[in-house]
Amino acid sequence: MRRMVIVGYEESALLDIACPADVLDAANRYGATPAYEVTLVSLDGRPIRCQNALTLAAQDRLDRLRGPVDTLIVAGGTGHARAAADVRLTTHVRRVAATARRVASVCTGTSVLAAAGLLNGRRATTHWMWAAKLARQYPEISIDPAPLFVQDGNVHTAAGVTSGLDLTLSFVEADHGPSLAREVARALVTYLQRPGNQAQVSMFLAAPPPEHRQVADLAAYITGHPGGDLSTRALAERAGLSERQLTRLFQEHAGVPPGRFVRRARTEAASQLLATTDLPLTAVARRCGFTSAETLRQAFVELCGTPPSAYRRLHRRACIA
Known part of the structure; x- marks a missing residue:
């Protein structure tokens, strides 16, 4: 059997544990050979009180865990910062990871892998x-906030919460082939494995928090008016700022310059039209503020890793499945 170990801790996210576990369970029920043996562990074997106040029973102790381990998966959750600061926890994560075929994290579990030194020099x-x-805390790691999941060598990191499902489906496909992964996805009534380089969030979810009112207001305006004049100059005038001030504020509070935020917002708006309408690409591009279908295609490939026509086909197949 493939021994799959999931590491939880105080205030882990339940979905970060359940998504990988349920994917692997479904794979077993649909004939994975060799099968997966899933073990949930905490540092000292104590129950894991999740961030939603539900408690899970740990099946083993991380500090006494011995190999071989096929895949080590570290959950995320609101307790991730304390977990990353726990030297005993990160020491044993590093020890078990050294003998594992694959190492992975879900959501903010990435911070635990980072603290354990397992992401140095990696994307x-x-x-x-x-x-x-996280990028500020660990400048030696190349943090990419866009993809659903990233593989660098034998280390895999997934984005927010349910992306752990997509990551684990990719494990099933790598281990047993696409047919089994497809059956598992159908059984779980989920998309047929969203590709890892698909953008992890919709822009309306990714808008900066209202810590800086001007940036938050502009972000809301951008996402609500993708076809309008969203040049840096026009946005700066709307906010009563200089272009330099606007760029600095967006970089600080949104993590990207205003031009890139606009490009992502327009691409997200286009993805919604592609998924829900039969408009030709030229019309989609025009409505979303792109100068041409080719400009739309370039932005889509940059953000989603796939051209808009392929995205439309994938989305429709996923819905049918």
């Missing part, structure tokens, strides 16, 4: 809300 992702902070 990784995490929940978009925490990406900028």
Whole structure:
């Protein structure tokens, strides 16, 4: 059997544990050979009180866990900062990871892998809300907040919460082939494995928090008017700021310059039209503020890793499935 170990801690996110576990369980029920043996562990074997106040029973102790381990998965959750600061926890994560075929994290579990030194010199992702902070804490790691999941060598990091489902489906496909992964996705009534380089968030979710009112207001305006004049000059005038001030504020509070935020917002708006209408690409581009279908295609490939026509086909197949 493939021994899959999920690491939880105080205030882990239940979905960060349940998504991988349920994918692997479904894979077993649909004939995974060799099958997956899933073990939930905490540092000292104590029950794991999740951030939603539900409590899970740990099946083993991380500090006494011995190999071989096929895949080590570290959950995220609101307790991730304390977990990352726990030297005993990160020491044993590093020890078990050294003998594992694969190492992974879900959501803010990335911070635990980072604290354990397992991401140094690697590209990784995490929940978009925490990406900028993690990048500041660990400049030796290349943090990409856009993808659903990232693989760098044998280390895999997934973005927010349910992206752990997509990551685990990719494990099933790598281990047993696309047919089984498809059956598992159908059984779980989910998308047929969203590609890892698909953007992890919709822009209306990714708008900066209202810590800086001007940036938050502009973000809301941008996402609500993708076809309008959203040049840096026009946005600066709307906010009563200089273009330099606007760029600095967006970089600080949104993590990207205003031009890139606009490009992402327009691409997200286009993805909604592609998924829900039969408008030709030229019409989609025009409505979303792109100068041409080719400009739309370039932005889509940059953000989603796939051209808009392929995105439309994938979305429709996923809905039918």
